[in-house]
Amino acid sequence: MAELIEVDDPTDPRLADYRDLRDVTLRRHLEAEHGLFLAEGEKVVRRAAEAGFAARSFLMAPRWLEGLDDVLAASPAPCFVVSEALAEQVSGFHVHRGALASFERRPLPALDDVLAGARSVLVLEDLVDHTNVGAAFRSGAALGFDAVLLSPRCADPLYRRAVKVAMGAVFALPWTRLDDWHDALPALSARGFTTVALTLAGDAVPVEQAVAGLDRVALVLGSEGPGLSARWQETADRRAVIPMAAGIDSLNVAAAAAVACYVTARRAAAGS
Amino acid sequence: MAELIEVDDPTDPRLADYRDLRDVTLRRHLEAEHGLFLAEGEKVVRRAAEAGFAARSFLMAPRWLEGLDDVLAASPAPCFVVSEALAEQVSGFHVHRGALASFERRPLPALDDVLAGARSVLVLEDLVDHTNVGAAFRSGAALGFDAVLLSPRCADPLYRRAVKVAMGAVFALPWTRLDDWHDALPALSARGFTTVALTLAGDAVPVEQAVAGLDRVALVLGSEGPGLSARWQETADRRAVIPMAAGIDSLNVAAAAAVACYVTARRAAAGS
Structure with a gap:
């Protein structure tokens, strides 16, 4: 009491x-x-x-x-x-x-504990805006993602503003921080996840196509201005884009996260 | 000069x-x-x-x-x-x-001018947050919507904060305000649009299913707390929901707008 x-x-x-x-x-x-x-x-x-x-x-x-x-x-x-x-x-x-x-705060869980049993994982690289981090957690939780992983320099999901925007999803969704930025995506591939990087790169395919038939997916998003680092774009298994109207440069990162999570969570199963 | x-x-x-x-x-x-x-x-x-x-x-x-x-x-x-x-x-x-x-500012265009040639229209009821209004415009523009209509009490898309969040989409996308709140949705139906209201109502069907095969669609969103008014829910042609994970009450309205616009803009054409 x-x-x-x-x-x-x-x-x-x-x-x-x-x-x-x-x-x-x-x-x-x-x-x-x-x-x-x-x-x-x-x-x-x-x-x-x-x-x-x-x-x-x-x-x-x-x-x-x-x-x-x-x-x-x-x-x-x-x-x-x-x-x-x-x-x-x-x-x-x-x-x-x-x-x-x-x-x-509690100690951050180990990567393997966060990934245990997870089928859809959101990976955020260097989002500096707490609002966007909170929004990504909220959308991920609502749309059926199982866990979130953060790059070493990504903003803190337990910062007040992020907690508020996430409406508590930062408590519900297992998450941890990736210690090794350089080999973060290969480490996920080695654990059986197909890493799908959202990017405007020339070889990117529509996200719906990129995730179709995949079992375990790690959906990788960068911040709105600089986008994903070259290293993460290169080391991702697939590069994907949200098809956009002509003349529009990009979606807000929170909107992109929502759309990509929706599409990924509802991906067609292998062989279907 | x-x-x-x-x-x-x-x-x-x-x-x-x-x-x-x-x-x-x-x-x-x-x-x-x-x-x-x-x-x-x-x-x-x-x-x-x-x-x-x-x-x-x-x-x-x-x-x-x-x-x-x-x-x-x-x-x-x-x-x-x-x-x-x-x-x-x-x-x-x-x-x-x-x-x-x-x-x-310029005089607001007439409804029929905004709707001329439009296939996908976003309709916002009483969003009070300028950030959400701006975000909805930005997502709508990026994902291929043709126009936006605002309820009489919806926040001003030309307010500085909305303009900033929209990244200029409030200039690119034709929009106007609906004078008659009470019969706003029937007026759209009369003009050949199927009005699809996003709601958590019991008879709501998944949004992908609600928009499939439709020619002209008016996607109708309310604010996050109260949601759409009873009047608008009742007078919409269809009620739709974004399927969510168990135990999660809702998406942020900007995230919901992004997902619903994405799904609606990519709807299967009639007969396909």
Whole structure:
């Protein structure tokens, strides 16, 4: 049962996890150092708790307590009850979905554990935008993907903004980070996955055709501006494109991820 | 040829079009009153000019002049040359893509003009988020849709944020607003379109099946929270769903738009 603790001093050190949430650089350091991540909004806080993450603390205005009372009842972490003005003062923004919670990160699972039993895996190279990372997780989860793998420099899926956009899919979908960028795709091929890289390269075939008949697929996406690295394009088993209207350069990466996940998850089975 | 005018007074009345760009309410009034819209970033400014919109003025730091020199050469509107600090002071945010321009809006075209020759039309009901409106335009344009129709209360596609996310697709794709919300879908049916509403309603069929064999299709999407209104769900010719993994409530509306546009644009022709 979370202890309810009223706090009216914005400098109270117990609120340290919630400071300056809009300062990405500061938050990166703070969250890495303390091994925490933030969840924002009743639904997302609930999903993190349901996924078994251990809360360090909760912070909310009184009117959000009732909606989360079962979550609070099940947690030993303290709940700091504050005015909305104080929440805004500490976090640096208007907390319009009310509840915040700080959770302990868990060690990242091993690649083989994430891939065990997976048939469709999304691989993201160097997406720097947390919104796009969150959107890719959400679409992947909704459209039937089994896991997500991130390049070493891909943005953190447990950053508050990514968590929020993903609507909790970052808790539901197994994921880990690839340590070895250079041989990441050959390592997946060696494990029985056909790596299909989304690219505008000249030899790319329509994605529907690229994934048809495949058993295990790793769908590989890069960021919108630079696209996939040359190394990953070269080392992918297949290069695929989403056919587009003449004169249009590209889809937004989140839209491309949604379409490619849809097509890949519904691929025709071998021999059908 | 745009006259280059150096401005170093942030209160200069000639900069009025660029004030307080983050204040959505104020901007709505100002832009409606003066019939203008803002474009942000070299690529988007260029696309607005190429689409034939008349510039009222340009505003940029010296380093952005060269990249837009052909656009400036072709326009009689003045170009206010300012420091980046002054641009930030006037607009209220860090203008990291540099160039801004203010363009004259044009009268909205008549529905029948927008629909002339169109085979795939996207219809958006009451999307309030400018990002989602922009993303829907971008995906629609990229995936081969011919036009977009907006419910009376749908957010403005020419609002700066929507324009930016759409990457100029709001200029390329014909669009207008539906005056009559109540009978909007029957009016489309009467014009030979099969209206296909994306919904989680019980009688919804997979979208691929819903659009198969159709000639002219109006794909109808609502906002993420409330979804489509009961009226629009009832008056649509067909109700369709994007099949999703168990336990997942929904896709983000931009992702849903991308998937549904992809499927609809590639629908099998009648008799095939």
